[in-house]
Amino acid sequence: MLRQLQSLITRGRVLTSPAQLAGYSADGLGYKRFMPDAVVIPADADELVAFMRGAKSVGVPVILRGAGTSLSGGPVAAQGGVVVHTSSLKRIREINVEGFWCEVECGVALNDLDAALKPHGVFYPPDPSSGPVCTLGGNIASNAGGAHCFRYGVTSNYVLGVEAVMLDGSVHRFGGPAGGHGPWREDWKRFMIGSEGTLAAFTRFWLRLLPLPEKVWTFRATYPDLRSIEAAIHALVAHPAYPAAIEMIDPRGVAMVEGSQMACGLPKGSFMLLTEIDGPAALVDARVQSIAKLLRDAGSDDVVFSDDEPTRMKLWKARKAAGGLMGQLSADFVVQDAVIPKRALAEVLQLVYDEADAAGIPAVNIFHAGDGNLHPNFLFNSRKPGDLEKVEHISKALMKRVIEVGGTLSGEHGIGNDKAAYMPLVFGPDSMRLQLAVPAAFNPAHQLNPLKVLEARRFVA
Ligand SMILES: Cc1cc2nc3c(=O)[nH]c(=O)nc-3n(C[C@H](O)[C@H](O)[C@H](O)COP(=O)(O)OP(=O)(O)OC[C@H]3O[C@@H](n4cnc5c(N)ncnc54)[C@H](O)[C@@H]3O)c2cc1C
Structure with a gap:
């Protein structure tokens, strides 16, 4: 296999030493490890195409990987095989300010794109908190969300076109700078977005941009309990200012942030709400006091707001870094990504705390409250007998309740192999059969990212 890989990857790198492979054995859920047989780092898109053309004859699973920040067991070699790391495909090929689009390679880090766009007065709205490292390839394969997706919408709303390489090495463009279907009758771009590496390898994208808002105000308000913060969230959602983001951090999350850099x-000791309004200066300035009043009326006696860029950025840095701080509190953590109707927020969060407290497992909640997109983090030690079983038990109880209240499994992280077992909770046998038919049409042997999304997707050499 090594000889075959080295004949396909001549300018990039082929990694096989156990120490190198260990760095690719997990995603953000570090306690679940799957050693790949090898890792390849194609030098550019041409070499990735050459690799895909030869991959069938190598005869092992192929797993695409961007930055590996997935929290669902997405870019891991669950059935062994070769991990394809896209870190060399990181060119921003064009920023077309007049047409409000850009063309980027799949390995570009999200924040690098933001930094390149800013001087042009435009931005790309989806903003997962992993922005400093996560790649656009990973974002589009997971249909990533983020804090500002409450108002602006998730990744799929901004993808105009995808260039994808199939396992036979054929290269296809679905859509393009002008959007639409490209040279295809149906909108196959939609199949590609959120396909979690199961259909094709993406090499480049055309993305829609927006003008930067003229003015932004950021608010933080604290609340003594879940009911009052839920009231504030409902009121914000209904406010004509239509906030750009509505985020929540629970008291344990606040303590974690305050104990860090x-x-x-x-x-x-309080639940914290972070929200933001943006738009034309005169319009947002006129709405500041009514948002502050709304936050107070819901039960906060501590509302702070600012339009000062460094102050706002400090708040956002704290919110966005919070997920990454979890590793400082605990050897391991599992994060769920369920979405629920907002009317059930306080009730489902209470269930999380009750179940976790009963099991002696600390739970930290930091999430996209406006979208009803929960992120309970369960902190545990995978080396302590019984801990993992407890976390799995709590996760199952949570998912069951989420489905009962009309929610679903994932808002933005994807299913990967971590949530695949929950799929039958939401989808019946007919739906599962049809959903399996889609990746099977692209690669019948399920050679691309097997055991992900649907447990039945097992590679048969
Ligand atoms: C601290 C932290 C905060 C986070 N916050 C958010 C958040 O706010 N919102 C959110 O949505 N997510 C969040 N995430 C999850 C994660 O960052 C996102 O899912 C992100 O989109 C993954 O990007 P990546 O480059 O790391 O992809 P990877 O983890 O490497 O891969 C993710 C999936 O994409 C596939 N893939 C990667 N590249 C390609 C390609 N070129 N072609 C085809 N398939 C490919 C992989 O096979 C895998 O299935 C967070 C993660 C962390 C650790």
Whole structure:
């Protein structure tokens, strides 16, 4: 296999030493490890195409990987095989300000794109908190969300075109700078977005841009309990200012941030709401007081707001870094990504705390409240007998309730292999059969990212 890989990858790198492979054995869920047989790093898109053309004859699973920040067991070699790391495909090929689009390679880090766009007065709205490292390839394969997706919508709303390489080495463009279907009758681009590496390898994208808002105000408000913060969230969602983001951090999350280098003076012991309004200066300035009043009326006696860029950025840095701080609290963690109707927020969060407390497992909630997209983090030690079983038990109880209240399994992280077992909770046998038929049409042997999304997707050499 090594000889075959080295004949396909001549300018890039082929990694096989156990120490190198260990770095690719997990995603953000570090406790679940799957050693790949090898890792290849194609030098550019041409070499990735050459690799895909030869991959069938190598005869092992092929797993695409961007930055590996997935929280669902997505870019891991669950059935062994070769991990394809896209880190060399990181060119921003064009920023077309007049047409409000850009063309980027799949390995570009999200924040690098943001930095390149800013001087042109435009931005790409989806903003997962992993922005400093996560790649656009990973974002589009997971249909990533983020704090500002409440108002602006998730990744799929901004993908105009996808260039994808199939396992036979054929290269296809679905859509393009002008959007639409490209040279295809149906909108196959939609199949590609969120396909979690199961259909094709993406090499480049055409993305829609928006003008930067003229003015932004960021608010933080603290609440003594879940009911009052839920009331604030409902009121914000209904406010004509239509906030850009509505985020929540629970008291344990606040304490974690304040105990870290990201400390920014958040009051401890309360639930914290972070929200933002943006748009034309005169319009948003006129709405500041009514948002502050709304936050107070819902039960907060501590509302702070600012339009000062460094102050706002400090708050956002604390929010966005919070997920990554989890590793400082605990050897391991599992994060769920369920979405629920907002009317059930307080009730389902209470269930999380009750189940976790009963099991002696700390739970930390930091999430996209406006979207009803929960992110309970369960902290545990995978080396402590019984801990993992407890976490799995709590996760199952949560998912069951989520489905009962009309929610679903994932808002933005994807299913990967971590949530695949929950799929039958939501989808019946007919739906599962049809959903399996789609990746099978692209690669019948399920050579691309097997055991992901649907447990039945097993590679048969
Ligand atoms: C601290 C932290 C905060 C996070 N916050 C958010 C958040 O706010 N919103 C959110 O949506 N997610 C969030 N995530 C999850 C994760 O960052 C996103 O899912 C992100 O989109 C993954 O990008 P990546 O480059 O790391 O992809 P990877 O983890 O490498 O891969 C993710 C999936 O994409 C596939 N893939 C990668 N590249 C390609 C390609 N070129 N072609 C085809 N398939 C490919 C992989 O096979 C895998 O299935 C967070 C993660 C962390 C650790």
